[in-house]
Amino acid sequence: MEKVHLYIDGQEIISNKGDNLLHVARKNGFDIPGLCFHPRLTPTGACRLCVVKIKGRPGTVMSCTVNVEDGMEVVAFDEELEAQRRTTLAHILAEIEDSYNDKHIDELQPLIDRYDLRDPSKRPVPSILDKISRQIDTTSPVLQYDSGKCIKCFRCIKACDEIQGKSVLSMAERGISSYVVAGVKNWGTSECDGCGECIQVCPTGAIVEKPYLETIQISKIKQKVQTTCPYCGVGCQIEAWVQDNTIVRIRGVEDKLPNKGRLCVKGRFGYFYTQHEERLTHPLIRKNGKLEKATWNEALDYIAREFNRIKQTYGKKSLAGYGSSKCTNEDNYLFQKFMRLVIGNNNMDNCARLCQSSAVAALMRSLGDGAGTNSIEEYAQTDCLIIVGDNAAETHPVTSTYMKQGKRKGKKLIVIDPKITPLAKYADIVIQPKIGTDVALVNGMLYYIFQENLVNYDFVKNKVEDGEKMLQELRSIAMKYTPEVVKEITGVEPELVRKAAIMYATAPSAIIATGMGISQHTVGTNNAQALINMMIITGQVGKPNSGYSPLRGQNNVQGAGDMGISPTFFPGYIPISNENHRKLLASVWKVPVEEIDATPGLTMLEIIDAAEKGDIKGMYIMGENPVLSDPDQDHTIRALKNLEFLLVQDIFLTETAKLAHVVLPATTLFEKEGTVVSSDRRILRIRQVLTPPGEARPDWKIILDIAERMNKPLGTYHSPEEIFEEIRQVTPIFRGVSYARLEKEELQWPCYDENSPGTPTLYLEKFSTPSGKAKIFPVEFIPQAEQPNEKFPLVMNTGRMLNQYHTATMSRKSPYLNQYGNEPYLLVHPSDAEKYALKTGEIVRVVSPRGSITSKVLISDQVRPGETFMPWHFQESPANKLTRNEKDPLSKIAPFKYSIIRIEKIE
Ligand code: SF4
Numbered sequence: 001m002e003k004v005h006l007y008i009d010g011q012e013i014i015s016n017k018g019d020n021l022l023h024v025a026r027k028n029g030f031d032i033p034g035l036c037f038h039p040r041l042t043p044t045g046a047c048r049l050c051v052v053k054i055k056g057r058p059g060t061v062m063s064c065t066v067n068v069e070d071g072m073e074v075v076a077f078d079e080e081l082e083a084q085r086r087t088t089l090a091h092i093l094a095e096i097e098d099s100y101n102d103k104h105i106d107e108l109q110p111l112i113d114r115y116d117l118r119d120p121s122k123r124p125v126p127s128i129l130d131k132i133s134r135q136i137d138t139t140s141p142v143l144q145y146d147s148g149k150c151i152k153c154f155r156c157i158k159a160c161d162e163i164q165g166k167s168v169l170s171m172a173e174r175g176i177s178s179y180v181v182a183g184v185k186n187w188g189t190s191e192c193d194g195c196g197e198c199i200q201v202c203p204t205g206a207i208v209e210k211p212y213l214e215t216i217q218i219s220k221i222k223q224k225v226q227t228t229c230p231y232c233g234v235g236c237q238i239e240a241w242v243q244d245n246t247i248v249r250i251r252g253v254e255d256k257l258p259n260k261g262r263l264c265v266k267g268r269f270g271y272f273y274t275q276h277e278e279r280l281t282h283p284l285i286r287k288n289g290k291l292e293k294a295t296w297n298e299a300l301d302y303i304a305r306e307f308n309r310i311k312q313t314y315g316k317k318s319l320a321g322y323g324s325s326k327c328t329n330e331d332n333y334l335f336q337k338f339m340r341l342v343i344g345n346n347n348m349d350n351c352a353r354l355c356q357s358s359a360v361a362a363l364m365r366s367l368g369d370g371a372g373t374n375s376i377e378e379y380a381q382t383d384c385l386i387i388v389g390d391n392a393a394e395t396h397p398v399t400s401t402y403m404k405q406g407k408r409k410g411k412k413l414i415v416i417d418p419k420i421t422p423l424a425k426y427a428d429i430v431i432q433p434k435i436g437t438d439v440a441l442v443n444g445m446l447y448y449i450f451q452e453n454l455v456n457y458d459f460v461k462n463k464v465e466d467g468e469k470m471l472q473e474l475r476s477i478a479m480k481y482t483p484e485v486v487k488e489i490t491g492v493e494p495e496l497v498r499k500a501a502i503m504y505a506t507a508p509s510a511i512i513a514t515g516m517g518i519s520q521h522t523v524g525t526n527n528a529q530a531l532i533n534m535m536i537i538t539g540q541v542g543k544p545n546s547g548y549s550p551l552r553g554q555n556n557v558q559g560a561g562d563m564g565i566s567p568t569f570f571p572g573y574i575p576i577s578n579e580n581h582r583k584l585l586a587s588v589w590k591v592p593v594e595e596i597d598a599t600p601g602l603t604m605l606e607i608i609d610a611a612e613k614g615d616i617k618g619m620y621i622m623g624e625n626p627v628l629s630d631p632d633q634d635h636t637i638r639a640l641k642n643l644e645f646l647l648v649q650d651i652f653l654t655e656t657a658k659l660a661h662v663v664l665p666a667t668t669l670f671e672k673e674g675t676v677v678s679s680d681r682r683i684l685r686i687r688q689v690l691t692p693p694g695e696a697r698p699d700w701k702i703i704l705d706i707a708e709r710m711n712k713p714l715g716t717y718h719s720p721e722e723i724f725e726e727i728r729q730v731t732p733i734f735r736g737v738s739y740a741r742l743e744k745e746e747l748q749w750p751c752y753d754e755n756s757p758g759t760p761t762l763y764l765e766k767f768s769t770p771s772g773k774a775k776i777f778p779v780e781f782i783p784q785a786e787q788p789n790e791k792f793p794l795v796m797n798t799g800r801m802l803n804q805y806h807t808a809t810m811s812r813k814s815p816y817l818n819q820y821g822n823e824p825y826l827l828v829h830p831s832d833a834e835k836y837a838l839k840t841g842e843i844v845r846v847v848s849p850r851g852s853i854t855s856k857v858l859i860s861d862q863v864r865p866g867e868t869f870m871p872w873h874f875q876e877s878p879a880n881k882l883t884r885n886e887k888d889p890l891s892k893i894a895p896f897k898y899s900i901i902r903i904e905k906i907e
Helices: 021-027 079-094 108-114 155-163 197-201 265-269 271-275 296-314 329-343 357-367 397-408 422-426 438-451 457-463 467-478 483-490 494-506 524-537 557-562 579-589 604-613 633-641 699-709 720-730 739-744 830-835
Strands: 003-008 011-016 051-054 073-075 143-146 169-172 179-182 207-209 223-228 237-243 246-252 284-287 290-293 319-322 384-388 412-416 429-431 510-514 547-550 618-622 645-650 662-665 674-677 682-686 794-799 825-828 843-848 851-859 867-871 899-905
Touching (some): 051 079, 143 179, 155 197, 155 397, 223 682, 246 271, 265 397, 284 296, 296 319, 296 329, 296 645, 296 699, 319 329, 319 604, 329 557, 329 618, 329 720, 357 547, 384 494, 397 422, 412 494, 429 494, 438 524, 457 467, 510 524, 524 547, 579 720, 604 633, 674 720, 825 830, 830 851
Parallel strands (some): 384 510, 412 429, 618 645, 645 662, 794 867, 825 851
Antiparallel strands (some): 003 011, 051 073, 169 179, 223 237, 284 290, 284 662, 794 899
């Protein structure tokens, strides 16, 4: 970055060439006023308060519209400038209602006092407010707008456009009558999805949050706590405002990655579950078939007795556990320690198994690590982004804002998905293959890459194990995927496949981002592998802004895996067969090495299968809801009911908890300390914001209590930080991370020592495989085992909605989120609607070979003919009653994305 020297009021300042002058001045202590400027937005020059004089330029200039240059001499403050600012401010005040009600952040109020304009009689410009018609829009579920407080600074319009990429807002009318409008009429009928970016940047409180507007009193708020959003794997940094032990507002933290102020509707308005009346507040024990209130002592005694009884009667392998991607690293670390030391086996898993396990398996064997290669900012920087099987705008909303920013900069975007997703409208190429045909499609792209000679032979020769041999093997498979074959299998026009292949392979840098559409198939590992093969032979990895990132779902699904909630890996992805590491663990855990089981345990769905067969007799489920999230719901329920003992630890009485023998009340992420890991391997702090309700306890303490009661104490820990110190000792990729460093640094693993800055992009030097080279594994297309037939002629795909989250345990407790969609639906293509005489809004029965549910029909050309889509959030219409309990042979994931169904009319 070239440096320049400039002078502001005689003070020498060194800055980067091209930086914004107002920003540089403010950073160096010059408090130049200005209301339309925001560091995250392009300058507008609308309010004219930031005027300065620059030597060599006539008159005054708006500093927000000027970039610094070497030798620039600036006058920031003199009598003339201050007088001009006072008059300008008076003009602004003449058009608005400027009283302050202690309910919003207001950048205007301090300026009114600073320029002595509080007293209307001292204002040089009289008010014309009564001549302007005031527009008040209260139609949005989450915010309201008052044009009487709006200074027309354009920040909200620009934020919606430049930061969120949604372009919902614009200015209506002209001159003094102008006001901000959403869509063509109002917020309620517009495409606004409630992210609240406009609220975050509004300097006057013209746009404010609706929740708690009556009760909030900003001057009384003593606590503003920085923590991490509890929803998705983006890991947005939030600031929670607390009034009387209640969260009354959430704001994005402006200067912290991964989000830099941005949030989605869940992050900003999804916190109501914390104090919902249905929170579990005391332990429950099943007596005479009913869950009844119990003391912690009774519950812990019962748990210890039952786990010990089952161990003694059936052996230690008859018990299993689910860790939680909704809990902290510290909770999960202790959970796996409990399972390995107190229960004594590796029968444990977390919901990564049902999420990105296919991509993780393929990445691990090809590159050496299962995590995403890139940082979130790289989505805005890469020259070509291919997003496959991921509805990022709804499932990773803030990540999608970076993707859209890349597009604004002229980068290329390719969207591949059987369902047309919101990102498709930004894409250069949209490919809509038939569900479950990804390998054929990607091998078809490989065909063109070979045919057009776009292979990066240097990369293959130098960075790929047995590169030339594997390239030939891959070529011989790819050449079978001719345009005709690919069109027949995928339904995609060959020209689109060719264009996408060339765009990706010839880009200077390229990232592949994938979601559940790739992973959740019986061929999920092959799907991811085909893409990885393409990435390797084109050399689109091992350099900045290039690689492969499986976008992670839950906010700590990455961390739960990192902490060793796995039947085959210790913390840090060390195989359980690694003798040296077992010895290290044994010494840190102060147990004989033989006590640490080295035989692989059962995966998530294998545990449920074993429970149904009667091989697993007892389970400990921490913060998971398999009744809604696992495939083939009837099978899951049968399995859980077959257990002799089921312990569920959660924040609500979930569909799974209702089947338990003991339910323990745990705390939310707003009620404890700890860390989580985001989708881009960023270790983030969780900080306590609220006091837990009733007798709810943090998960880490509950685990310690149970171990103690079973006479197998796990150690003495006074805080999550002490647990983290132990995590560092046994997890090489975390060794350089500490709570102290996280206070001032942003760290992404691997971070091997205290001097390491962490690793934003993986594999810049070498791959993590034993040879340090990438590996190609050629894969062939395998047709789905289940095919549509006369009885079940349609295919059902499942997924998520923006405003709900997973099993909706948390999100449906927010009345604000619910207003954006709170009922199940089945998307049906217009041609199928006609064929089966269906109308939008009609309630139908959806039947698969596994069972049936009812749902409203929505006719939509977002899906292909013959294919349907259903969100899986709703317990009253559980999509997973219809899905298949089959498994990818390597990743052991289920094919949530492909179930044959029929639609029956309800008379
Ligand atoms: Fe929370 Fe994810 Fe939304 Fe960010 S994008 S606010 S982490 S749900």
